[in-house]
Amino acid sequence: MGRASKSPHPTRGRPGRRAALPVTAAALLCVLAACSDGGGPSDPGPTRTPSGTTGGPTTTPPGTAEGTGPAATAGTVTPGTPDTESPVTQSGAAAPRCHTSDLRARLGRPSPGAGQRNFPIVLTNRADRTCTVRGYPGAAFVDADGRQLGPDPRRSPDTPAPVTLAPGASAWAGLTFASPEISGARTALPKELLVTPPDERDPLRIPWTAGEVPVGGNESSVFLTILQPGTGG
Template identity: 70%
Template structure:
C-alpha cells in the first residue's frame, strides 16, 4: 500500500476513534509519554503553516540542534501576539502521543497538544515532527503534509487539539526501519519543539513506502 492510500483511511477512521487523536494525546494519558519541555530543534521540525500541502514541512533543514523557524500565517488570528485568544506558544503547551488507530497495512497515531497555560490561545496548520534517536539525531526524512485545508483551533485552558501521524506498516511496505527514542513535536508557527518519548516500536526511515505523513490540527484528542 502506498502513502496515497494511507491518508484517506486515516481521515475516515478519525470519527471512530472517539473525541479525536494524535494531538489530543496531550490532554489525557496516551500510550506515549508527556512532553518533557522545549529542546533544541533538529533538522526538519519546522512547523510552518504556509506553503505546499504535501512534501513541505517548513524551512529548509539547518542541521541537528539548530532551530528551523516556522513562517507565521499573518492572515490567521493564531499568529497574533498579545492577550487571550492569540497563538499558542511552545511554553504553554504539552505534547503526547495518543492511542494508535490501526488500519489495513498502516499505522496511525494522534499527536496531541494540550493548553497548559492560564489563557485561551489558538493553533493553526501543521505541527512539525521528527523522530530522533537517544542522542537527538533525526531518523528518516521530514514527514510529508496531507492535502488538507488548515483551520484555526481555539484552545481554552486544559483544551486539546490533535494532528494525525501515519505511515505504512514496515513489515508490509518493506521499508528500512529504526526504533526512535522520541518524537519531537513543534507546535504550529513555533521554533521550539516538545519532546515525547516514543514507545510504539519501529518506524520507516528509508526505502520503498517509507513516507510518513502528518495532518492538520483538529479539535479534541483523537482518541
Template identity: 55%
Template structure:
C-alpha cells in the same frame, strides 16, 4: 591741613572702603565656611530608569510604575498563537488500519490563557543522541483552520506511516518524537513507545494532517 596729611587720609579711607566691600562679598556666599559649592548629581534632569547603569528601562514590560487598580492582578489577554512553553505534547494510542499505523499527536494548552493553533505541527523521530531518524513527515492535503484552545483544551494531528512489516522499508527504533507547534521553533519531546518506524526505502514516508480540535478521532 598740610597736603601730605590730606593725601595720607584719603588713601587710608579708600583702603577701609575696599576692605568693607571684600568682607561683604565673603558673607554673601552662604555658610561662611570655605570650600567649593556642591555639584549637581550626574543623573540630575535624567528621567528615572534611563540612567546608563539602570538594569531595567522605564518602559520595560512589568514596570513597577504600573500600579493602577485596573492593571493590578489582571491576567486576561486576547487570544494569540500558542507558544511552545504553553503546551504539552503526547502521542495517543495507535489505531491500526489496512497496512498502516495511525497515531494522534496531541497538543494541550497548559497555560492560564486562551491561545490558538493553526496549520500543521512539526514532527521528527530522534535517537538517543538526538539525531533525526528518517525524513521530515509530509503534509497531507487539508484545509487549515484556527483551533482555539482554552486552558486545558487540546488539538490533535494525525501521524501515519505504512506498516514496516508490509512495506519492507528499512526501520529504526526512535527514543522520542519531537513535536513542534505551528510557527514555533522549540520542540516538545515525547517518549516513543510504539516500536520501529520506517526511515528509508520504499514506502518509508511519514504523513501528518492539519490540527483539529480534540484529542483524536
C-alpha cells in the same frame, strides 16, 4: 387708455406639480436583492502562515531550540476521529498564538488501519489563558543522541483553520505510516518524537515506545495532517 392685455405666460412663482421620477429596472432589482455597498459579495482570499501552517504542499521548517529541528511536508492520510466533546472551538476569532511553553504533547490512542499505523499527536493547553494553534506541527523521530531518523514527514493537502484552545483543551494532528512488516521499508527504533507547535522554534519531546518506524526504502514516507479540535480518539 385701453384695457391692459393679459400676459400669455403663466405667472412665475406659482407652485406647479412636480413630475414623479421614474423608477428604473436596475434600482428596483437592487432593492429586491439587498445590494451591498461593494456591489456584490466579497470572496475570501487564500491565507498563508509560516512554519507549517499553509494549506499547500510547501515546506517550512519549524526548527528547534538549537535551530536544528523537524520540518513537516505534504501527505494524504487523516488518522483518528475528532473528539467532539472537547471544549474547543474552531473559528477565526483573534486569540494569542499558543507558544511551546503553553503546551504539552503526547501520543493519543493509536487507530489501527489496513497495513498502517496511525497515531494522533495531541497538544494540550496547560496555560491559564486561551490561545490558538493553526496548521501543521513539526515532527521528527530522533535517536538517543538526538539525531533525526528518516526524512521529514509529508503534509496532507488539508486547508488549515484556527483551533482555539481554552485552558485544558486539546488539538491533534495525525501521524501515519505503512507498517514496516508489510511495506518492507528500512526501519530504525526512535528514542523520542520531537513535536514543534506551529510558528514556534522550540520542540516538545514525546518518548517513543511504539516500536520501529520506516526511515528509508519503498513505502517509507511518514504523513502528517493539520491540527484539528479534540484528541483524535
